[in-house]
Amino acid sequence: xxxxxxxxxxxxxxxxxxxxxxxxxxxxxxxxxxxxxxxxxxxxxxxxxxxxxxxxxxxxxxxxxxxxxxxxxxxxxxxxxxxxxxxxxxxxxxxxxxxxxxxxxxxxxxxxxxxxxxxxxxxxxxxxxxxxxxxxxxxxxxxxxxxxxxxxxxxxxxxxxxxxxxxxxxxxxxxxxxxxxxxxxxxxxxxxxxxxxxxxxxxxxxxxxxxxxxxxxxxxxxxxxxxxxxxxxxxxxxxxxxxxxxxxxxxxxxxxxxxxxxxxx
Amino acid sequence: xxxxxxxxxxxxxxxxxxxxxxxxxxxxxxxxxxxxxxxxxxxxxxxxxxxxxxxxxxxxxxxxxxxxxxxxxxxxxxxxxxxxxxxxxxxxxxxxxxxxxxxxxxxxxxxxxxxxxxxxxxxxxxxxxxxxxxxxxxxxxxxxxxxxxxxxxxxxxxxxxxxxxxxxxxxxxxxxxxxxxxxxxxxxxxxxxxxxxxxxxxxxxxxxxxxxxxxxxxxxxxxxxxxxxxxxxxxxxxxxxxxxxxxxxxxxxxxxxxxxxxxxxxxxxxxxxxxxx
Numbered sequence: 435x436x437x438x439x440x441x442x443x444x445x446x447x448x449x450x451x452x453x454x455x456x457x458x459x460x461x462x463x464x465x466x467x468x469x470x471x472x473x474x475x476x477x478x479x480x481x482x483x484x485x486x487x488x489x490x491x492x493x494x495x496x497x498x499x500x501x502x503x504x505x506x507x508x509x510x511x512x513x514x515x516x517x518x519x520x521x522x523x524x525x526x527x528x529x530x531x532x533x534x535x536x537x538x539x540x541x542x543x544x545x546x547x548x549x550x551x552x553x554x555x556x557x558x559x560x561x562x563x564x565x566x567x568x569x570x571x572x573x574x575x576x577x578x579x580x581x582x583x584x585x586x587x588x589x590x591x592x593x594x595x596x597x598x599x600x601x602x603x604x605x606x607x608x609x610x611x612x613x614x615x616x617x618x619x620x621x622x623x624x625x626x627x628x629x630x631x632x633x634x635x636x637x638x639x640x641x642x643x644x645x646x647x648x649x650x651x652x653x654x655x656x657x658x659x660x661x662x663x664x665x666x667x668x669x670x671x672x673x674x675x676x677x678x679x680x681x682x683x684x685x686x687x688x689x690x691x692x693x694x695x696x697x698x699x
Numbered sequence: 700x701x702x703x704x705x706x707x708x709x710x711x712x713x714x715x716x717x718x719x720x721x722x723x724x725x726x727x728x729x730x731x732x733x734x735x736x737x738x739x740x741x742x743x744x745x746x747x748x749x750x751x752x753x754x755x756x757x758x759x760x761x762x763x764x765x766x767x768x769x770x771x772x773x774x775x776x777x778x779x780x781x782x783x784x785x786x787x788x789x790x791x792x793x794x795x796x797x798x799x800x801x802x803x804x805x806x807x808x809x810x811x812x813x814x815x816x817x818x819x820x821x822x823x824x825x826x827x828x829x830x831x832x833x834x835x836x837x838x839x840x841x842x843x844x845x846x847x848x849x850x851x852x853x854x855x856x857x858x859x860x861x862x863x864x865x866x867x868x869x870x871x872x873x874x875x876x877x878x879x880x881x882x883x884x885x886x887x888x889x890x891x892x893x894x895x896x897x898x899x900x901x902x903x904x905x906x907x908x909x910x911x912x913x914x915x916x917x918x919x920x921x922x923x924x925x926x927x928x929x930x931x932x933x934x935x936x937x938x939x940x941x942x943x944x945x946x947x948x949x950x951x952x953x954x955x956x957x958x959x960x961x962x963x964x965x966x967x968x969x970x971x972x973x974x975x976x
Contacts (some may be wrong), residue, residue: 532718534963535725546729600708631905631930679805685804
């Protein structure tokens with residue numbers, strides 16, 4: 435049994451190393467500063483990926499700046515204010531349910547509400563709002579865990595000094611929980627960078643340089659998806675995929691580091 | 700309570716209400732967008748250009764590829780869970796957990812892209828056909844769902860009381876006997892939750908499946924045939940769909956949401972049952 439399970443672990447390790455190794459071998463040669471910082475040409479298969487990379491940054495920043503306040507606010511309400519009971523239970527169950535919804539359905543929602551009903555059309559803001567809803571459960575869950583881990587003594591100490599609940603939350607509890615909340619934010623950013631399905635219907639597929647979040651432009655993940663469909667980009671597509679993997683894994687490593695710092699302190 | 704505290708409480712409660720309403724917003728969007736076309740979905744021919752929106756081939760595609768993925772990911776994921784709990788020393792287990800987390804973080808589009816280069820040509824050479832097929836999508840999904848199954852399975856296996864294990868070892872059982880006869884049966888509710896979760900995740904996956912499955916909207920006759928899923932129909936066709944076609948795609952979304960809610964509910968029930976033991 436030992437041997438069999440060890441072989442299985444090796445197989446899984448091999449799969450992951452194979453995936454990253456394959457992209458590195460095929461794409462690392464093309465992944466140069468010139469590739470990252472120049473404009474694409476043709477239908478996107480030639481030239482660089484600057485607009486797509488910028489779109490991804492706008493998109494991730496936009497989605498997080500919507501999801502973080504809302505998610506942390508929800509978590510603060512659940513942990514610090516609401517009395518445990520059926521209401522809190524219902525909010526948790528609904529948030530958990532939202533976490534399990536397939537990403538294409540978020541895309542469908544964003545398309546129906548923002549693109550069609552509100553008439554914003556496909557823009558980075560549309561895609562950010564759509565992604566924000568998708569990231570919300572992650573932010574709520576990690577923030578709740580971070581808040582719950584703050585020792586009760588600190589809250590009691592603040593109350594004994596005469597501070598109101600809100601002051602205690604703002605000055606004592608939230609600073610203590612900040613590293614945990616940051617972990618959640620980084621995990622959410624990683625997901626935002628790699629997401630395709632929710633964004634495909636909401637961001638647009640243009641190749642122009644996005645100047646503001648109100649522009650329409652394809653993010654990296656959508657760019658890779660379209661390149662794969664055209665099947666002619668050679669090493670540039672592999673370099674794009676490698677950039678995407680490095681981007682998402684970077685956020686996950688940073689999230690791990692934030693968690694580790696919290697444990698250490 | 701001072702005024703600012705009251706205001707803070709009210710604002711935070713509103714935020715929680717918005718978060719809680721998210722799932723209803725999504726349900727509302729797909730139901731409002733799709734209800735007129737819901738009856739159209741009952742049919743065996745999906746040919747939007749002729750106004751025929753029978754979604755059974757899409758449903759078959761979704762179910763078959765998810766079952767294929769679960770058939771791969773459930774045994775492999777439970778095996779990984781057993782490896783982490785019973786075999787690996789702590790340091791190695793920690794390393795493997797990190798590796799699985801990294802694997803879960805790799806974007807779906809990258810899985811699809813790599814599979815186009817590696818898995819699809821292999822299937823074409825080995826089994827014939829286009830290579831773009833149910834089988835290719837099942838293999839990719841197996842890799843994508845595996846980290847989730849492994850994580851849930853590990854939790855379930857770890858929850859088995861150490862006293863049971865020690866008792867069995869004291870009676871002279873081998874490591875294999877303990878794992879196979881004692882730990883796996885004791886954790887069966889949690890493992891069932893992992894299996895249902897795998898199915899649910901696979902049903903909802905879009906990008907990677909769309910890239911490697913060939914997307915023919917017909918019933919597949921063999922594992923190497925192409926097929927289209929509910930999710931890929933929405934992603935592929937929504938950009939140009941109008942009128943009844945668009946409604947039919949929203950109705951497919953509603954069908955997908957129902958499938959998702961049912962599987963997630965079953966997974967949660969199985970997991971809770973496991974916790975009560």
